[in-house]
Amino acid sequence: MSSVRKGEAGDRFEIVDDAGVVAGRAYFVEVAGARVFFHTKVDDAYAGQGLGRELVVAALDATRADGLHVMPVCPYVAKVVAADQRWADIVVAVTQDALDAIEARTQR
Numbered sequence: 001m002s003s004v005r006k007g008e009a010g011d012r013f014e015i016v017d018d019a020g021v022v023a024g025r026a027y028f029v030e031v032a033g034a035r036v037f038f039h040t041k042v043d044d045a046y047a048g049q050g051l052g053r054e055l056v057v058a059a060l061d062a063t064r065a066d067g068l069h070v071m072p073v074c075p076y077v078a079k080v081v082a083a084d085q086r087w088a089d090i091v092v093a094v095t096q097d098a099l100d101a102i103e104a105r106t107q108r
Contacts, residue, residue, distance in 0.1 A: 002051060004058035011105070013059040015042070015051050024051050026059045026077070029101040034069040035059075036098040037077040038106075056080045060087050071098050 002023065007014045013026045024042035028035045037059065042052045056077055063070050069092045072078040081087050 002054065004055055004062075006062070013055060013062065015055040015058075017046070024055050026055050026074070028059075029098070029105045030068065031071070031095070031098045031101045034071045034092055034098065035063045035066075036071040036073055036094070036102060038073040038102045040074050040076045052076060053080060060090075064090050071095070073098065073102060 001018050002015050004013055004015050006012070007025065011027060011029065013028075014022045015024045017023050022043075023046040024040070026037055026040045028037045030036070037056075040052060040056060042055070057080065060070060060077075060081065064087070069090050070077075070081065070087060071092055071094045072081050073094055081091050
């Protein structure tokens, strides 16, 4: 059993195992009413368990609940939204402002 939560830093969603260990993260920045997902990583010890998809689905659902759009820069997030049309109404094209925000975030 696992659960997904928003990370304390407010810039990621985390999937946590039963022992409370963070097994994976989906990082984002927020730009102009959109959550820009730019990197998703599940730790190797949890590979092959479907946690990446569980994490991304929960993050997308939370983004909808928060009233935001999704810009899928991360290839895995893009793959998930392309395969399931339930988020089609909140997915928007990636902008240069979003790419600049990612660069600023990752340069810290």
